[in-house]
């Protein structure tokens with residue numbers, strides 16, 4: 480009887496080990512598939528800025544150009560370089576998060592200061608938009624990783640600029656309730672129709688609109704935002720009206 484039980488236990492153990500190995504292999508295969516998909520999408524997206532950069536630098540090297548033409552070419556090269564840098568940055572961050580390589584250094588983070596810093600950086604980078612910070616000075620801190628949360632604010636502000644016309648205003652705001660601190664990034668840009676408002680957070684998803692396709696991107700920025708916010712125990716969502724503008728909200732647990 481004991482031998483029977485022993486045999487049954489060993490048989491079950493063996494099955495469990497095999498199941499674990501099978502699950503492990505399936506997970507690893509899924510990770511690899513995602514990685515391949517990501518790499519091919521990113522390389523595809525890298526192609527456009529690189530082609531523009533090569534074309535414009537060749538033009539500058541091979542032609543006698545006046546100051547105005549030189550400035551136009553350099554502006555395009557600068558814009559494309561920024562795009563490339565944003566794409567690579569989002570891609571690497573997402574890979575690191577997915578592979579759980581990021582060890583969060585958690586500390587109290589002031590959302591007000593974070594938004595003010597991000598506003599200063601993007602004001603210097605984009606002189607075509609006005610960035611306004613409307614945040615109460617006594618906003619309580621949240622528990623989080625400053626660098627990652629800065630990336631969240633940065634990606635949302637960068638989108639607000641990308642998807643609104645020159646001369647637009649981007650408003651950054653915040654409020655606190657009992658448990659959460661909520662901050663938002665509001666633009667008066669192209670907006671997102673209701674059927675896409677959930678989907679914009681999916682990997683590689685871009686609203687297919689010929690106008691918007693002119694704006695570079697790989698559809699990774701909001702995915703990264705969602706991943707970081709979720710890792711902080713928070714939530715991100717959007718309220719938007721087509722042709723009127725969008726507001727992206729982020730709620731994070733406040734420090735007790």
Ligand code: ADP
Pocket residue numbers: 638639642666668669670671679680684685686687691695696697698699700701702725
């Ligand atoms: P990317 O900007 O690189 O395409 P994101 O993941 O940041 O990728 O955004 C996904 C899509 O969501 C964008 O392609 C765009 O269609 C839409 N989107 C994001 N932010 C805004 C915004 N502020 N206003 C309008 N559409 C937006």
